[in-house]
Amino acid sequence: MKTYLYFFTIVLLSASCTRSTLQLKSLNPDTQRENGLEVARQLNDSLKVVTAFESVYLSRQPGAKIEYLIFDTEITNLTERPIEIKPHDFEITALDETQTLLLYKTSAGTLNPWRRQGLDPDLELQRxxxxxxxxxxxxxxxxxxxxxxxxxxxxxxxxxxxxxxxxxxxxxxxxxxxxxxxxxxxxxxxxxxxxxxxxxxxxxxxxxxFERETFRQMILQPGEAMRGKLLLQSNRAAHFYEITYPARNQALSFQFEQKRVKDKRR
CATH class of the missing domain: 1.10.287 (Helix Hairpins)
Structure with missing residues (x-):
């Protein structure tokens, strides 16, 4: 009994003294530090996307806890026609330490690249x-x-x-x-x-x-912008991420480096 108590005491002390901080560094050339955040920009002849990593969000779903990366994101329509914007069209791809695709094994035993779509607030409200x-x-x-x-x-x-x-x-x-x-x-x-x-x-x-969230599926008129929180699922094994959004000629792409730093409290 004393052995069990000693073991659980060590575990609780370790949990209270150690915490992991997620750090996401932008690797995009057009990145500036504003208000303590790294703000990255990408644009082409149809869209301008400005995004900055803010924090993480832990979704407690039945049988699972899913961690999401929160990006403060703004999209501007640079065309002369309406454009439909969908958070689900954002795609995040996990990369390993050599910046090659991070693979995972499916239930069928095949290896697939790890990719996830952006979280849709309306679908989350239904869930x-x-x-x-x-x-x-x-x-x-x-x-x-x-x-x-x-x-x-x-x-x-x-x-x-x-x-x-x-x-x-x-x-x-x-x-x-x-x-x-x-x-x-x-x-x-x-x-x-x-x-x-x-x-x-x-x-x-x-x-x-999610009811207050403004970054959701909508039609942007010419020159109009939309800003809100974009949520993308994280992968603890990833060293890098590539985040893409489809555009008329070429997809807009952002690269980030992920680090998880364990801090010891004293």
Missing amino acids: IARQIKQEQKILQFNKVFNTVLLVGLVAADVATQTNSRQTYHEYASKRAGIAAGWQTLAVKRVADHQRFGNRMDQLTWEQGN
């Missing part, structure tokens, strides 16, 4: 709405299940109290088991509501962020 309904269903199920347990404990308690043929040892043993059941039920009820509250707080917070 969050589904998760909220799912959390409500889980809470309702837990309430019904707890009621069944409650009825079972009451029945067992009554049976124990009215059974005159049991010995004192049997009576005491059953009473101890019932008492443990009541305690377990009370703890479970609290845990169910705490879990539901925590998940709803997280989902409501995410929902509010």
